[in-house]
Amino acid sequence: MKKNSQELIADFEAFFAQEPTTADRSWGIIHDFYHYLLTYMDKEGITRAELARRTGKSRSAITQMFNKTPNLTIKKMVEIADAVGLEFSLVPHSSKSSQKYRSTYTSQSSKGLASRMEVNED
């Protein structure tokens, strides 16, 4: 049966009140990665053209990666992080701890400088 507007609006609110699923946490990792990558690139003045040069990819391949659904593999994340000088790691936490639902993501400059950024702050 087709739902009316009020039911759909209620469903929308209920959807946001749901506990995060496995898919939420997976997308969360990807979004956090992009957020910290783009923030870092902006801070360090690394352009997308420069990223293309460092990864040995064409500019159109980088543009496509940024503009299409960014369903990145871990291998690709590590490759990009290496190219801009970030260290990327995924560290599992016990689900019994009081961790947040965000992905566990730590990035650090390869030179050990002050660019440590963490999402999960237990």
Place this chain on the structure above:
Amino acid sequence: MGKLEFRSLKIMASYGKTINKIYYVVENGRSTVEAFFKLSEEERINIRQIIVRMATEEHFISPMVKYTLNKYAFGEIRPRGQRFFFFRKVGNNYVFFGHCEKKRKSLPDQVYKQLEKRMKIYEKEFTRINRGF
């Protein structure tokens, strides 16, 4: 313009402290968020994660989010090439007010002009309602 409401979207505390509040427009009992259910479950979850981060990060950066479009004073979430969710930042609030789905990846300028017209009405009303908060 009919009866306008700005409903606040609750973000679960487990995602972190809300910095920017999320609102969506309900006009005459209808809302653009109804279009949300035309998307696949995976796309909905993706958008949920984007919106949650827009709420809990001071300035969330994503290739899927444009905060201001060329020539226009509103932004869009583009979860897929041909789907658009439009919002306007008013203070520390994001107000989602429109949605569009086209087969093409870009929209005619006329669509944006109409959206901006609507957006200005919503912004004025939102500011009026929230004055004093």
